[in-house]
Amino acid sequence: MRCLIWKVPLLAFRWSEVEKTSDDAGTVEIQQADGVPGTAVITATDKYGVSKTYTINFTETTSAYAGDMQWMVNECGYSTTKIDRSIDGNPLKLTVDGKEKTFAKGIGTHATSRIVIDISGKGYERFQAMVGVDREQIWQHDCQLGIPRLL
Structure with missing residues (x-):
């Protein structure tokens, strides 16, 4: 099973201070x-x-992608989670309205997987996701898809 594509509106920045490790470090x-x-x-x-x-x-933006954010948990049941690619490293493709659609942004992962992103206190107003089985694997398995939830 291949589950992918999370999109989160609005973007927050975190700026960190730089700490010098020694006097001769530069x-x-x-x-x-x-x-x-x-x-x-x-x-x-x-x-x-x-x-x-x-x-x-x-720059200002009205959306941010989960693949571009810091993850608290990234558990992938097979191989490693891919950003903007399928689990096999190919473009992300889903069937949308009966037609194959390629996505430039998204997350490619494999069952059983878990990705957690803490968006609390960042001013987000909604979470929008498109989840499906990647077209390169659609013929191999029956599956159940879990819808992301806010904790």
């Missing part, structure tokens, strides 16, 4: 974004003076 400079939309710039310099700069652009 430096990290962070220029915070002024807001959303905005840009943050992180410059890391090692103890030899070699620097690398990372730019992060923040």
Whole structure:
């Protein structure tokens, strides 16, 4: 059985402070974004003076995908859970309204699986999911699908 596709509206950010591990470890400079939309710039310099700069652009969105969020629990009954791919590493495909539909975003997992994402206190107003058996496996098994629930 292949269960997939969770979509959660709204996106929350968590920003962490960087802790220096020793006096000769180098430096990290962070220029915070002024807001959303905005840009943050992180410059890391090692103890030899070699620097690398990372730019992060923040934009507003009305949705976030479960595959892009931090998971509290990821238990996959066979192989490993895949982000935006089927359990076999192929594009995610479901039958929707009698026709095959390919999804760019989603979660490919195998029975018996459990994925837990803590969305409490993040301002989410609803949870929307499309769950099904991937087309590459539809002919192999009878199955029962569990609908995600909010704890």
